[in-house]
Amino acid sequence: MDQALPNPEAAERVTSREQDATRLLLLLDGACEPVSDAEHATPGLVTAVGVVRTQVRLQKLDFWLRNPDYLADELLTKYEASNEARLLELAGLILDSEEPEVRRYPMLRHHFGAYEPLDDALAVLRSAGLVARRRRGTVSRVRQHDYFLLAAGQRVVREVLQQAPAFQYYVDRVRLVLDLADGRGGSQLKKQQYLHREYAEAARGDRIGSVSVRARARLEMLRGQAGDTGAKDHG
Template sequence: MENDLASSVPDAPVTSREQDAVRLLLLIRGAGQKPTALELADPGLGKAVGVVRTQVRLQKLDFWLRNPDYLADELLTDYETSKEPALLELAGRILDSEEPEVRRYPMLRHHFGAYEPLDDALAVLRSSGLVVRRRRGTVNHVRQHDYYLTQHGDQVAQRVVSEAPVFSYYVERVALVVALADGLGGTALKERQYLQREYAEAARGTRIGSVSTRARARLEALRAQSAANDNEGES
């Protein structure tokens, strides 16, 4: 059903299977948590070095990775709360560049928010022994999917970035995404993303629109406010 939905959208093929596979490999590597002893006792997971639990979390993290404009806007939201200058600077690096345009790969608005079929890309990773997927639940009801990075997958990810430094972009952005999502599960990430009007109001089956124009205006307003505060402190 999900693949049918994707194929009904005229501009669905926004990335290739290979692009998705590399991005997801670096995302799982950067966002993975340490597997538990019980998980490592599974014969098929003995060489796992990291795990991203639930497809919902993987999809929501991937949304911020694929949409730098939304990532930058969320950094601005955190800046408004914390007033940490580094957050304003990081958002500025993204929004002052062409990154929101040239690095943006919009996702579909589905039942539960941003969604993009990942089976083809994950099949590449799984068939190469880079990632192992485990279903949790029963035969009739799969509760969740977990994605385990193998030692081989970790080695390949390191080699990809070493041999093709252009992919270091994803390593850097995954670090930002993971920091932004710190402590949030898949459901909490979904709820936060729904606070964006463009995200929440997108019609089901359409691509979620950009927030770059609004985010850039917001950045300039916050910069002006920061400068005014600095001037007041010096007077």
């Protein structure tokens, strides 16, 4: 077991159980896929309205949601591949603001990448009848966890957004995260996130460091290149 002392960044902003529960409920609502007829017939899932399959996928989507600096940097990567101006603009909206500092809640580096214990937050949602979790595999070996959004959970999401419009931030960010995920599974997302040096080199048990400084420098470089290209096109 890794006994290294925690990085000073481990003392950075952390979330409460209630914050995690709200964020995860909004993530499940935005990221879920349809439930099969067989699953609907399973006890406790009759009212299920959607599912996010595998804990790995849930954790990797949550990583981008909790780390706007990594989200913006990924937008820049996609911009470089597609040259789609909208992506550069979206990255700029994040990096030109204080969002990478104010909205960032770093995650721990675990054996298989970014990880944060979800059991407490999920227990809040499950005890309230908003979410259900099902394990696949055998008694001795669980292959994966699936997370089901129940109809009551969907109703609560609508009520939360109506009563507290500030939570629309997470709805918008979930859409952006899913657009970046582009249908990739958890393992594929993990490989993509490992491309960041700060992510890959973090010691197990430490919180994964920020990329905001590097991402902002990259943004300015790409803006400059885009400006040079535009000037040449009009020259």
